[in-house]
Amino acid sequence: MMYDYFSSIVTGITAKLEQDPQGIHARKRYALAVATLGRRLYSGDARIAWCGVTAPFDLLNSMGVTSCFVEFVGAMLASTETAELFMQGAEDAGYAADSCAYHRAVTGAMLKSAMPVPDFIIGTSSPCTAGLAVMENMAKQYNRDLFVVNVPQSESPDAVRFLARQIEEMAGFVGDHTGQALSRNRLGEALELTNEATVLIKEIYGLAKQKPSPVDSRFLNNFGVVITLFMGTREGVDICRGFRDELRHRVATNAMDASQERIRLMWVQNRIQFPFPLESMLAEYGAKIVVDELNDVTWEPMDPDNPFESIARRILSIPFSRNADARVTHLQTLAREYQIDGAINPCHWGCRQGTGLRGIISNGLKEIGVPVLNLEIDCVDSRNLAEGQIHTRFEAFTEMIQG
Amino acid sequence: MYFLGIDIGSLSCDAVLIDEAKNVVSSSVVPTGVRNLEAIARVTKDVLEQSGISEGDIAAIISTGYGRTRVENRDGAVTEITCHAKGIQEVIPGTRVLIDIGGQDSKAIHIGENGNVLDFAMNDKCAAGTGRFLEAMARALEVDILDLGDLDRGAESDLVLSSMCTVFAESEVVSLIANGTEQREIARGMNRAIASRTFSLVKRVAREIDGLTISMSGGVALNSGVVRALRESLKTDTIHIPEKPDTIGALGAALIARERKA
Incomplete structure (x- = not known):
């Protein structure tokens, strides 16, 4: 079923792109790459690893493993409005209905045999331990080996060494399961591609910072977290170049509509994944999202001669891997760089990162004069979201900002 | 010139009519019920009858509350958050x-x-x-x-x-x-x-x-x-x-109607 679904998306987007082969169509090409990845995951032909969000996908790509974080499946099921069936399945099996719906959907999909069976599993303790629990369940369910990467909440030299050693061990674990040892040459090439893509990503974010911003609320939706899946590949570089080119084109043609940007917003953590008129709702009030918390580059270029330490430093630099202060400082930096007027924190139900730091994030942003709209919504389970209530809160928030 | 604020809540529908000097001329509170259009018509009729003015004397109407977009002849819709803040400042500065x-x-x-x-x-x-x-x-x-x-x-x-x-x-x-x-x-x-x-x-x-x-x-x-x-x-x-706490949202809406018409 899922293979057919992804295949139909691939066919549909390809046909549309063929109508205008010279066009940039960054978002369509990105959607095509994501659908192609989905198709590969469900093809039965690929060597698959289910992973935690902060797993080193460039390393895994260099070893010929089709790898993906499990939350991708939760988001994908939500976006296709099929998550409810699987979440219900998980709840029927005893999983709490107020636990994270990304993981509930994945668990339900696993229980209903709607997940591709992995060759092995790589869990990460960052950004959340709920995801790790899903990995443990998955390892039991599929009787597959699980390698857990423990990410310390520190960037100290000891922490870097500790994590670098685990990444190296992880590469050995992958090699044991694929029968192909890590090639340092291939890894080096992959990290060079990561660096090439990262330069483009930095340019994308630099362009998005302009006032008025050439991005609309949807343009970079989910970009920062999903693009990691394509790191270390030529495809990843091409996707990033497409986004960069489209923004350059928008700037060059003065395509930004300043009247649509009376209020510049930052979205904290994940977006709402199921069909929801977020962008049009905000546009009604002249507001748009110019930056997402997850869209940033917080690491230095990868060093192909020192790959494991480089990867470790990258993982440790991600604010979600660190403590509350680091996350607040990062949000404050984004708020200043993007000159935002307000921030929206969805406080995703059942999420430690989403709800646990709500007060600290609010206070941190208020300290620098940025008002925060705290919602209590479920970004995956549409059953837990009342559109009218959200509408009122957005409207009141924009009224408040405009005084 | 008069200004009308209508607050369509889930339980009650409230209307407040004020004059140019911000004096409350009349007000009405009725249950919203399942047909909010009827409640809107009723509170509008009430405030007009109490004040003895005609609909043509109303310079602007602002609606608020969860049913704010249901008021067809409104000049604008504002959330209850803004309206309550505006209304309370008037009666309890x-x-x-x-x-x-x-x-x-x-x-x-x-x-x-x-x-x-x-x-x-x-x-x-x-x-x-x-x-x-x-x-x-x-x-x-x-x-x-x-x-x-x-x-x-x-x-x-x-x-x-x-x-x-x-x-x-x-x-x-x-x-x-x-x-x-x-x-x-x-x-x-x-x-x-x-x-x-x-x-x-x-x-x-x-x-x-x-x-x-x-x-x-x-x-x-x-x-x-x-x-x-x-x-x-x-x-x-x-x-x-305030004396009539249930009409503060409607009062705020009426005050905003007056400001916008100024």
């Missing part, structure tokens, strides 16, 4: 924290010195602690909702309803009655539960409330038991209640 508990939502609004909304927080996941909750509790206690406010007089226990889910709380009340708990103690427990929940909303928008003028609007402000429990919870001697 200097209000810095406004608690508004309506039919299906409760909110705390932090208001700046210039009357602008600085922050707000609303109940998100359920209608516990709102007018709907009180309706259910009145039903469980077999009293008229208008008598609920004085029901806790003389109660002294530390009972707090443990569940704030409206349905579970109703079951809990039934159990307490079955166990012989006095009605007044149950009422106090219910009021304290609402106060506790509201306290959290207030603290979310204003960490320090000492010295701030706190007011309350919305129909639940007419319930003296809830107000008493809130005073205890917020450790304040005074929570200012």
